[in-house]
Amino acid sequence: MFKNNNVSYTILSLFFALLAIPSSTHAFQDGQQEKFKQYKGEVVDQSTNKPLIFATLALEGTNISTITNTEGEFLLKIPESNTASNVIVSFLGYESKTIPLTNLKTNKNRIALSISVTQLSEVDVNAPRDARALVQETLARKGDNYFDDPTLMTAFYRETIKKRRKNVSLSEAVVNIYKSPYNSQRKDAVELYKARKSTDYSKLDTVALKLQGGPFNALYVDIMKYPEYIFADGLMDNYNFSFSRSTRINDKLIYVIRFNQLPGIVEPLYQGELFIDVENRTLTSAIYTLNITDKVKASKLFVRRKPAQVDVWPTEVAYRVDYREKGGRWYYGYSNVLLEFKVDWEDKLFNSVYTMTAEMAVTDWEKNVSGAYPKNKERIKKSIILSEEAVGFSDPDFWGEYNIIEPEKSIESAIRKIQRQLRRSKSKNGTSAAP
DSSP states (O other): OEEETTEEEOOOEEEEEEOOOOOOOOOOOOOOOOOEEEEEEEEEETTTOOBOTTOEEEETTSSOEEEOOTTSEEEEEEEGGGTTSEEEEEOTTBOOEEEEGGGOOSSOEEEEEOBOOOOHHHHTTTOOSOHHHHHHHHHHTHHHHBOOSOEEEEEEEEEEEEETTEEEEEEEEEEEEEEOOTTOOOOOEEEEEEEEEEEOGGGSTTEEEEEETTHHHHHTTOTTTOGGGTSOTTGGGGEEEEEEEEEEETTEEEEEEEEEEOTTOOSOOEEEEEEEETTTTEEEEEEEEEOOSOHHHHHHHHEEEOOTTEEEEEEEEEEEEEEEEETTEEEEEEEEEEEEEEEEETTOSSOEEEEEEEEEEEEEEEEOTTOOOOOGGGSOOTTOBHHHHOEESOOTTTTTTOOOOOOOHHHHHHHHHHHHHHHHHHHHTTOOOOO
């Protein structure tokens, strides 16, 4: 977290260093074998056939879930003992659909959702008149509307680096999140369970980019747990709040609150939309961006270390968080962070454009009855650089029964290309291929 003039920021810390060729990696072996069945497919808009990005698929009656990728594709793994259940498919502003698992194939499923139409007459019923007051009330009621018990969550985390449109680095992990109650001041703890990486260093222009913080970058986007990272004490006075529109999520009337940084505020703050369940005063989603008013100040928020002969500044910083509901209580379900920045070398005519993304989806959870946290040595530190903790891509069954976010086609292609390059390189050097 960075503090300046009493302003708090969630930070993606970047490290820029001269390229160091990585040592060979070793495959992660896991002997645990669970029987499960998997289902692949896509979720689309019924009218336009466009993919629905970040749609949620949840197994009814359980805490098992997954989410679609940026191409609308999903991979859902279900224990064989639950294959007689239903899957609930939901997406912001669309009517949810309940589908028996027996109606799904193992591959090439196509699920179409219809837009949920909100009647104008509904909006006028008990409608709040003050947008800022609605946001404040929602934040104040987090102890009533969100999980009030310690919870142990299983989550899938992915971070990628792209040079323009080409994937050059990918790290993934399954983590355990020890989530404290939403009305507690205690911070969440994260434990690394499994991880892997793949990097094409030849595409990094002699610069190695490292993303500090790993899963914490996505976890701290949970506004209801960490409101101080965007709406610190007294910071709400620097924003204008207004009603934008209404929509529906799971048959609940949702007000969309727009917030913008007030003119005259020089520090880079945020702007975006908050999706609030009007009846229950719960935040169901938030989508917002950093307002880059000064690229030099914005750069200081993110860049920790870099060579002296290079300038680095962000051109776009975007966040998203989605919550899910179970038994009348809401909880953190998914978040992502996107950071686009330019790297400008003194001795080069053209600059490079990089995009770094981090996303995390909760795929299962249970109450942490004992309230126990992992020991300090078992916890991921907030300064973690996941690529240094991860191992190589080699085992196609690496994740076993764990639900993951289906990789995009471009990511799959990049991994295959990097694997071929590594095999050719090791073959030329007279060593065995990477495992």
